[in-house]
Amino acid sequence: MDVILKLLFSSETMELYILDCLAYIMISMAFLTFVTLLFENVPYGRYASSRYGFPVNVKFAWFVQELPAFLVPLCLVFFTSASRTSHLPNQLLLCMYFCHYIQRSLIYPFLIRGGKSTPFLSFLLAIVFCMYNGYLQTRYLSHYAEYPSDWVTHPFFISGGILWLVGWVINVHSDHILRNLRKPGETGYKIPRGGLFELVSGANFFGEIIEWAGFALAGHSIHSLAFAIFTMVVLSCRAVAHHKWYLTKFEDYPKSRKALLPFVF
Structure with missing residues (x-):
């Protein structure tokens, strides 16, 4: 792996510069994605369409x-x-990252019950993003990020770590609720009940946004901030789309629920 990196980058200074550029590019991607999602839903699940490729x-x-x-x-x-x-500090931040993706890549897929196929384009873009962001976050933390020796006791790290944990728990619990909406043999959509879904339509999205916001606060870098911004843009747009869909689909959908932020939005 080191050989590959040396072929790609002439020096560590150059690689760090590229990592910084990738972070700013991700922030730009977040802005462009926001504009795009004003006119088009993310093509997955209930919004899947054949024009985005064959189903996976x-x-x-x-x-x-x-x-x-x-x-x-x-x-x-x-x-x-x-x-x-x-x-x-680097070890703990890497543990936060790995904890999320061990659950998301090695556990979550095998717990899915039913679910609509994913259009190939969405599938392909997700692969590219996961490679891109995986390299960005991990390479910076594992090889370049420097923190004071007492960073783990800094208010930014402590509050960020708590936010990350709260967000992770909300995200996993909300996924559990969604997974168990239908009994074996049942089909169709149902109104989510329980947990943070009593307050917002996008409880799972809210949890993941909080999770990576905490990661960014604890990581205190443009790289973790870029990931948090991108996550917030994509998932907040999904939450709003879901909220509008629920209100249209179910006449008895709780009118007190917000889309993403409890009691606010």
Whole structure:
């Protein structure tokens, strides 16, 4: 892996510069994605369309598209000169990242019940993003990120770590609720009940946004911030689309629920 990186980058200074550029590109992508999603829903699930390519089995799609977000970082941590992995702040931040993607790539896909196929274009773009972001986050944390020795006791790190944990729990619990909406043999959509779904339509999205916002606060870098911004843009647009769909689909949908932010929006 080190050989490949040396072929791609003439020096560590150049690689760090590229990592910074990738972070700013991701922020730009977030803006462009926001504009696009004002006119078009993300083509997956209930919004899937044949014009975005042939359908891919949902379990297969989730497993394959999320796997690079785990495998690429795994290779970067264990098969390169990851000089910063011996430092506690870097270790904890990498653990946050891996904890999410172990669940998302190795556990979540195999718990899916039913679900509509994923259009090939969405599947392909997800693979590219997971490789892109996996490299960006992990390479910076494992080889370049420098924190004070007492960073783990800093208010930014502590509050960010708490936010990450709360968001992760909300995200996993909300996915559990959605997975169990239908009894075996049942089909069709139902109104989510329980947990944070009593307050917002996009409880799972809210949890993941909080999770990566906490990661960005604890990581205190443009790289983690870029990921948090991109996540917020994509998932907030999904939450709004879901909320509008629920209100149209179900006459008895709770009118007190908000789209994403409890009591606010």
